[in-house]
Amino acid sequence: xxxxxxxxxxxxxxxxxxxxxxxxxxxxxxxxxxxxxxxxxxxxxxxxxxxxxxxxxxxxxxxxxxxxxxxxxxxxxxxxxxxxxxxxxxxxxxxxxxxxxxxxxxxxxxxxxxxxxxxxxxxxxxxxxxxxxxxxxxxxxxxxxxxxxxxxxxxxxxxxxxxxxxxxxxxxxxxxxxxxxxxxxxxxxxxxxxxxxxxxxxxxxxxxxxxxxxxxxxxxxxxxxxxxxxxxxxxxxxxxxxxxxxxxxxxxxxxxxxxxxxxxxxxxxxxxxxxxxxxxxxxxxxxxxxxxxxxxxxxxxxxxxxxxxxxxxxxxxxxxxxxxxxxxxxxxxxxxxxxxxxxxxxxxxxxxxxxxxxxxxxxxxxxxxxxxxxxxxxxxxxxxxxxxxxxxxxxxxxxxxxxxxxxxxxxxxxxxxx
Amino acid sequence: xxxxxxxxxxxxxxxxxxxxxxxxxxxxxxxxxxxxxxxxxxxxxxxxxxxxxxxxxxxxxxxxxxxxxxxxxxxxxxxxxxxxxxxxxxxxxxxxxxxxxxxxxxxxxxxxxxxxxxxxxxxxxxxxxxxxxxxxxxxxxxxxxxxxxxxxxxxxxxxxxxxxxxxxxxxxxxxxxxxxxxxxxxxxxxxxxxxxxxxxxxxxxxxxxxxxxxxxxxxxxxxxxxxxxxxxxxxxxxxxxxxxxxxxxxxxxxxxxxxxxxxxxxxxxxxxxxxxxxxxxxxxxxxxxxxxxxxxxxxxxxxxxxxxxxxxxxxxxxxxxxxxxxxxxxxxxxxxxxxxxxxxxxxxxxxxxxxxxxxxxxxxxxxxxxxxxxxxxxxxxxxxxxxxxxxxxxxxxxxxxxxxxxxxxxxxxxxxxx
Numbered sequence: 001x002x003x004x005x006x007x008x009x010x011x012x013x014x015x016x017x018x019x020x021x022x023x024x025x026x027x028x029x030x031x032x033x034x035x036x037x038x039x040x041x042x043x044x045x046x047x048x049x050x051x052x053x054x055x056x057x058x059x060x061x062x063x064x065x066x067x068x069x070x071x072x073x074x075x076x077x078x079x080x081x082x083x084x085x086x087x088x089x090x091x092x093x094x095x096x097x098x099x100x101x102x103x104x105x106x107x108x109x110x111x112x113x114x115x116x117x118x119x120x121x122x123x124x125x126x127x128x129x130x131x132x133x134x135x136x137x138x139x140x141x142x143x144x145x146x147x148x149x150x151x152x153x154x155x156x157x158x159x160x161x162x163x164x165x166x167x168x169x170x171x172x173x174x175x176x177x178x179x180x181x182x183x184x185x186x187x188x189x190x191x192x193x194x195x196x197x198x199x200x201x202x203x204x205x206x207x208x209x210x211x212x213x214x215x216x217x218x219x220x221x222x223x224x225x226x227x228x229x230x231x232x233x234x235x236x237x238x239x240x241x242x243x244x245x246x247x248x249x250x251x252x253x254x255x256x257x258x259x260x261x262x263x264x265x266x267x268x269x270x271x272x273x274x275x276x277x278x279x280x281x282x283x284x285x286x287x288x289x290x291x292x293x294x295x296x297x298x299x300x301x302x303x304x305x306x307x308x309x310x311x312x313x314x315x316x317x318x319x320x321x322x323x324x325x326x327x328x329x330x331x332x333x334x335x336x337x338x339x340x341x342x343x344x345x346x347x348x349x350x351x352x353x354x355x356x357x358x359x360x361x362x363x364x365x366x367x368x369x370x371x372x373x374x375x376x377x378x379x380x381x382x383x384x385x386x387x388x389x390x391x392x393x394x395x396x397x398x399x400x401x402x403x404x405x406x407x408x409x410x411x412x413x414x415x416x417x418x
Numbered sequence: 419x420x421x422x423x424x425x426x427x428x429x430x431x432x433x434x435x436x437x438x439x440x441x442x443x444x445x446x447x448x449x450x451x452x453x454x455x456x457x458x459x460x461x462x463x464x465x466x467x468x469x470x471x472x473x474x475x476x477x478x479x480x481x482x483x484x485x486x487x488x489x490x491x492x493x494x495x496x497x498x499x500x501x502x503x504x505x506x507x508x509x510x511x512x513x514x515x516x517x518x519x520x521x522x523x524x525x526x527x528x529x530x531x532x533x534x535x536x537x538x539x540x541x542x543x544x545x546x547x548x549x550x551x552x553x554x555x556x557x558x559x560x561x562x563x564x565x566x567x568x569x570x571x572x573x574x575x576x577x578x579x580x581x582x583x584x585x586x587x588x589x590x591x592x593x594x595x596x597x598x599x600x601x602x603x604x605x606x607x608x609x610x611x612x613x614x615x616x617x618x619x620x621x622x623x624x625x626x627x628x629x630x631x632x633x634x635x636x637x638x639x640x641x642x643x644x645x646x647x648x649x650x651x652x653x654x655x656x657x658x659x660x661x662x663x664x665x666x667x668x669x670x671x672x673x674x675x676x677x678x679x680x681x682x683x684x685x686x687x688x689x690x691x692x693x694x695x696x697x698x699x700x701x702x703x704x705x706x707x708x709x710x711x712x713x714x715x716x717x718x719x720x721x722x723x724x725x726x727x728x729x730x731x732x733x734x735x736x737x738x739x740x741x742x743x744x745x746x747x748x749x750x751x752x753x754x755x756x757x758x759x760x761x762x763x764x765x766x767x768x769x770x771x772x773x774x775x776x777x778x779x780x781x782x783x784x785x786x787x788x789x790x791x792x793x794x795x796x797x798x799x800x801x802x803x804x805x806x807x808x809x810x811x812x813x814x815x816x817x818x819x820x821x822x823x824x825x826x827x828x829x830x831x832x833x834x835x836x
Contacts, residue, residue: 076618077618080529105526105527106525107523107525110521111495111633115524116610116671118536118669152676155672190529190618199493202675204675204679213528215618237658249536249669250534250536251668251669253534253535255661258573
C-alpha cells in the first residue's frame with residue numbers, strides 16, 4: 001500500500017524534474033493562507049526560469065598549478081585538481097552562468113541551511129583516458145538523472161542534464177593532466193549540490209550551489225582483488241519504504257558510520273544492511289550487493305540483487321552489472337533477477353553447496369568480492385576457496401566494465417569528451 | 419525485536435558519551451586488518467582526550483556592532499547578534515580552546531564532509547530576560563544531553579555539557595543587548611556541530627566544529643493564538659525503528675520539505691507524519707503532537723502523546739508539557755499517557771464527541787493549537803469552536819511554560835546566567 005502511495009510523491013517529483021523551483025512557487029508555499037480542502041494542486045506548478053547555459057561559462061585559470069602526485073600516492077578523495085566548476089542558483093533568477101575557477105574554499109554564513117537541515121546531495125562518477133589519450137566519462141546521463149531526482153526530493157533545483165554533462169566535460173578537459181594514463185587510474189568526479197539560504201526557517205531553500213570537484217584516483221585493487229568480510233547489521237536500519245534511501249542524499253551517509261565502526265571493531269571490512277523481520281539483504285556499506293547462487297529447485301545459476309523498491313540506492317554500477325549480465329550471462333544459461341532475498345536464503349545456499357559468489361558493486365571498486373558474512377553468531381561462507389580473492393562473475397564483470405570505461409570496446413555507455 | 423536490538427546500539431553509544439572519539443579509535447577503524455570473529459569489542463574504547471575547558475575561552479569583540487532591529491521586524495533565524503561562539507575539535511587533540519568572535523562566514527574546503535555526508539546536528543533553545551533583567555536559559559541541560567546523543571550517533575565528538583552551558587552563558591551575556599526586554603521576546607540559540615574533515619572517504623570525521631549563533635525573535639503569536647490545519651501524510655515516512663528519527667540530525671529535516679510543500683499547496687499549514695499500516699500519529703512538521711480526548715470507556719480526560727520508541731524526536735517542550743501535566747493536571751483528574759495512538763482513534767474521538775483539543779509542542783511556539791486534520795479525504799475537527807483559536811490545555815501550558823521561562827515562577831528548569 002505504501003508503495004502505491006509513494007507513487008503520488010514520485011509523480012509529483014517527476015513532474016517537477018522538467019523545471020526548477022520558481023519564485024512564485026516559493027512565495028505561495030510561504031504564504032499561510034488556508035485554501036479550501038481537496039484542491040489537489042501540484043506544488044511544482046510554475047513558469048520555467050533560466051536553466052543551465054553552457055555557452056555562458058567563464059573560466060579563471062589558476063596561477064599556481066599544483067604538482068602532480070606520483071600515481072602510487074593517490075588516495076581516494078584526498079587530493080584535488082587545480083580547478084572546480086560552480087553554478088549558483090536562486091529562486092528568482094534560476095541558474096546563473098557557470099564558472100570554472102581555481103579550487104578554493106567556500107565561504108558560507110554559519111546560518112546557511114546546508115549546515116542545519118542537510119540540504120545536500122551528490123554524485124560519484126569517473127573520467128578515464130583511453131589508449132589514444134581520449135577522455136571518456138561512463139554513463140554520465142545516469143548520474144545527472146539521479147542527481148536531479150535527489151535534488152528534487154529535498155526541494156533543491158533541477159537542471160538540464162545535457163548542459164551539465166557538457167560543462168563537466170569542459171572542466172575535465174581543462175584539468176586533463178590530472179588523469180593518469182595508466183590502466184586502472186581515473187579522475188573521480190564529485191558533483192555536489194547544497195542549499196545556501198542563510199536563514200534558519202525550515203523551508204525550501206531560496207538559493208543553491210552546484211559544484212564539481214575532481215580527485216585523481218588509483219586502482220581500488222592495486223595488487224589484485226582482495227575479498228572482504230561483512231557483518232550483517234540487524235540493530236540499525238539504513239532505509240525504509242516511504243523514506244529517501246533510494247536517493248543519493250548526504251542524509252543517508254552520516255547515520256551509517258557508527259554501524260560501520262561497530263563492524264570494523266569486530267574485524268569486518270564493511271557492514272551489510274538487512275531490512276525487516278525477514279532480514280532482507282539490501283546493501284553493503286556504500287555499495288549494492290549481488291549474489292550468485294544455484295536455484296534450489298532447478299539448479300540454474302542465478303544472479304540476484306535487491307529490487308529498486310525505494311530502499312535501495314539506484315547504483316549506476318548496479319544497473320550496468322545487470323545490463324551486462326542480461327546481455328552476456330543469460331545466453332550462457334544464467335537467470336538474472338531483481339527480487340527481495342533474505343540472509344537466510346544466502347545461508348541456506350552456503351549450507352547446501354549452492355553458493356557460488358557474492359560481490360558488492362559501486363563506482364569506486366566496480367566490484368568488491370565478499371568472502372564471508374557474519375550473521376546471527378555464525379559465518380556464512382560466500383563460495384571463495386581460501387586462496388582465491390574473487391569469483392568468476394565478479395572478475396568477468398570487472399573486465400567487461402573496464403573494457404567499456406577505458407574504451408577498449410566501443411559501447412554507448414562510454415561518453416567521449418570532445 | 420528491533421527495539422531489543424536497538425538497545426545494543428544505544429548501549430554502545432551511551433558508553434561513548436563520556437568521552438570523545440580518540441585517535442587510536444579512528445586509526446584502528448581505518449585499518450583494514452581482519453581480526454578473528456566474535457570479539458564483540460566496543461568501538462568506543464579509548465583514552466580520554468581534552469574536553470571543553472571554559473577557562474581557556476578567548477573573546478574578540480566586534481568593532482562594528484550592529485544596530486538593533488525594531489522588535490516588530492524580528493523574524494525567526496534571519497538576523498543574528500554581533501558574535502558567535504566556536505570550538506574546534508580534532509581527533510588527535512580533542513577540544514581546542516573556545517573562541518567568541520564577530521559573527522562571520524565559515525571558510526570550508528568544498529570536499530569538507532559536512533557538504534557530502536550530512537555530518538551535522540543541532541539544537542534549538544532560547545535565552546530570556548526576566549522582569550529584573552536577569553538572563554535565563556530554559557533547561558539547557560536537556561539540549562546539551564540531546565546534542566551529545568545526536569553527535570555520538572553520527573560519529574561526531576561529545577563534550578562536557580556543563581562546560582558548554584557555561585560557555586553559552588558567557589556568549590549570551592556578551593550579546594545580551596540583543597535580548598528584547600518585552601514579554602514574549604527571546605534570543606533563539608542555535609548550537610550546531612559539523613564534521614570538517616576535508617576528504618571524500620566515508621568514515622568518522624577526524625575534525626569537527628561546534629558553533630553557536632543567536633537570533634533575536636519575537637512572539638510566535640504576536641496577536642494571540644492562531645490554530646493551524648494539518649494534512650496527514652501517508653505517502654512518505656519521516657522515521658523508522660532502528661533509524662535516527664529520535665536524534666536532532668540535519669538528515670531528518672531536508673527530506674521533510676517536499677511533503678510539507680505538498681500539504682501547503684493544498685492549503686494546510688503543516689503536515690502530520692503517520693507511521694505504518696496502523697497510521698500511528700507521530701509528529702507534526704517540526705513539533706511533537708499532543709491530543710486531549712475523553713477516554714471511550716471511562717470518560718476520563720486523557721492527554722496523549724507518542725512514546726519515545728526511537729521514531730519520535732525527544733522534544734524538550736514535549737518533556738516539559740508531560741512534566742507539567744503530570745504535576746498539575748493529574749491532580750485535577752487527568753490521565754497523562756505516552757503511548758502509540760492512531761489517526762483513526764482521533765477521528766473516532768471527533769465523531770463521538772470525545773475530542774477535546776490537539777496541539778503541537780516545540781521550542782518556537784511552545785504550543786501550536788490544531789483546528790483540523792485532513793485524513794483520507796475527510797477533515798477531522800479537533801475540538802475548537804469556530805471563533806476559538808486555542809483549547810484550554812494548550813492555553814494553560816503556554817502560561818505555565820512562560821511563567822517558568824521568564825522567571826515569574828521560581829523553578830529548577832530555569833537556569834540563571836551569572
